[in-house]
Amino acid sequence: MWIEKLTTPDSDLGTASIVLRLTAIILLLRPMGPWWIAPFILGLAGLTLIFPRILNAAATWYALALLVGLRIADDWPLADNHIYLLGYWCLAIGLALGSHDAKAILARSSRILIGLAFLFAVTWKIFLSPDYLDGRFFTVTFLTDPRFENITVLASGSTRDQLVEAREYMRPLPEGAEVINTPVVPAISSLTPLVTFSTWSTVIIESLCALLFLIPWAARNSIRHFILLIFCIVTYSLAPVAGFGWLLLTMGLAGVDDGERRIRIAYITTWVLVLLYDQIPWPALLVDWIGIPR
16 A cells, blocks of 8 residues: 555664654754745655655655755745755755665765864855954844843843943944044953854864864764764754754764664653753743843
8 A cells, every 4th residue: 555655664763763864853843944845845855754665765866855945946046054054964865865875875975064064164254254254243143132141141240231332332323424532341351251252162162073073084984973963952042043053963963873872862752852952941930030130
């Protein structure tokens, strides 16, 4: 019967099957695209979790890669960075499932994609963006992005009134206007340690990830998994982009051998932890618990 054909898996992919399911869950957790794209992504991703044969079919992932590509085209060029990576990843899954050795090719593809993602990120930060290494990027982000307000208050000791004052200080002046007396803004100076740490720790750990995932001899070294896990645990406790964290962890898991049970558990546990970060506003709860006025 047709139902038996759909529910009987073509092959046992081991850890790779978990990777495929997690990728489908990412698509379900972050609905994307307009009405003429999102229902098809959600529907197809949902079917992969019900029917193993659909999950393991290369055509499924080619279709998902195409749909994600259409979503990017619809929002060109303003789609989030990880949506581009998600499109490449769905295509890589399709190519792997259509090959002679799906597990090995999926593991190699994940390693290269992760390495390139971090390499491009580091290249942008060091060579293409003069406002990154000098601290301006994180200074502006911490002061102006409301998603980081609680973190800024906790880490810098600034009051909310000082943050408001800093935002006014950073507001562009009317054309031709000049400031006569440049004010001293306490919130900006108190942010210096946080900005310096965020800037350089990000560059260092992203550089390590790029090297460890791209250098061939490092591919057999489990230290690359440890560094990626630490990056995700720390970064996505602060950065409100859980979708990127889920994707990196899912791709990292694809490079874990079936016999590396502890590493596999570490990836899945961290994946769930990033989900909790996304759903529990721990910085706001901590601010309330300490008693900092809003």
